[in-house]
Amino acid sequence: MAKNKLLRMDNIGIVVESLDDAISFFSEIGLRLEGRAKIEGEWAGRVTGLGSQHVEIAMMVTPDGHSRLELSRFLTPPVISDHRTAPVNALGYLRAMFTVEDIDELVARLIKRGAQLVGEVVRYENSYKLCYIRGTEGLLIGLAEELGNK
Incomplete structure (x- = not known):
């Protein structure tokens, strides 16, 4: 019997209080709103195990079109x-990591919008600049800038 193979990772899901605030925050990072919908009904509750549910979702997509955040x-x-x-050392979902072009510029912009730097922006060898940020609703987001030949 052939082993089933993984095809791709479709998305990561994050539950929020305000879709508008979360969409605005992730748009500032560089994701694009792909769509918004209301999900309800018995079929949805069978998937999640929550029974009858009514959920509003927004799907955000990265500029390359390969990664999504629900x-x-x-x-x-x-x-x-x-x-x-x-x-940061808690069990379970921790954070989503995004690679950006200019980490210092983005961190400054996000802080102006109320985000908080968790530690500091650090350089890992000659490979990356990295940091964690708490954005809208306290969501933990990782940012990385590839250094290459910088």
Whole structure:
């Protein structure tokens, strides 16, 4: 019997309180809103195990079109847990990492919009500049700038 092969990773999902704020934040990083929809009905609850649910989603896509971020706002059932203030060494979902062209410029822009630098922007050898940022709703985001021959 042939082993099933992985084809791709479609998206990462993040539950938020405000889709508009999250869309604005991720647009500032450089993702594009691909679409917005309401998902409800018995079929959706069978997928998530939540039963009857009503969720508004927004799909954000990276400029290369290969990676997506699904932002979800649950109308019903209500959100029952909040991991946004968990420290970097907490178990479970941690962060999404984005490669950017100019990390210092983007960090300055995001801080003006209320984001907070978690530690500092650091250089890893001659390969990357890296940092973690807490953006809208305290979401933890990693940023990386490839240095190459800089």
